[in-house]
């Protein structure tokens with residue numbers, strides 16, 4: 001078990017810190033409202049396709065998980081790759097379903113976490129990367145409506161999503 005030293009000099013286990021961070025992340029009613037206000041207007045095909053395309057361009061090493069998707073040789077090829085666009089849509093739809101299970105996102109993502117860990121061997125750092133890219137896409141599409149407060153609410157939500165998907169790795 002790994003240990004970290006706190007500022008006060010005492011030692012905490014890595015697992016304890018992860019659990020504590022999770023408990024600290026709580027969405028208020030106001031934040032849930034801000035998320036729903038944007039999410040009800042999200043076009044999963046548009047947002048998901050752009051987010052996954054951007055992930056594959058900005059972090060090119062993530063392409064290795066999608067070798068069966070065909071041509072990922074350039075930005076243009078990725079943006080027009082039907083498999084990339086369809087998978088991006090699938091991922092964003094899944095996040096939409098998670099928003100309907102805010103009381104138990106860990107439970108909702110238990111099976112998917114296992115699939116990404118055991119079958120797909122996805123490095124969990126990439127969950128955070130995808131969520132980061134998703135924030136950028138939402139900000140681009142919703143512009144002024146995507147206020148700093150809304151961004152803060154989505155950042156919290158995506159932290160919970162990434163943590164839930166990473167559950168099997170802990």
Ligand code: HEM
Pocket residue numbers: 062065066068087090091092094095112115116120122126127128130131162165
């Ligand atoms: C962060 C949010 C993510 C969500 C909500 C999510 C969700 C999903 C879902 C719903 C599936 C379909 C599972 C099935 O058919 O049983 C899937 C498959 C997959 N995911 Fe994720 N995923 C996420 C992030 C990632 C990331 C960051 C990567 C890699 C960089 C990744 C790689 C894959 C791969 C390779 C598949 C299988 C694709 C195929 O062959 O059809 N996922 N994901």
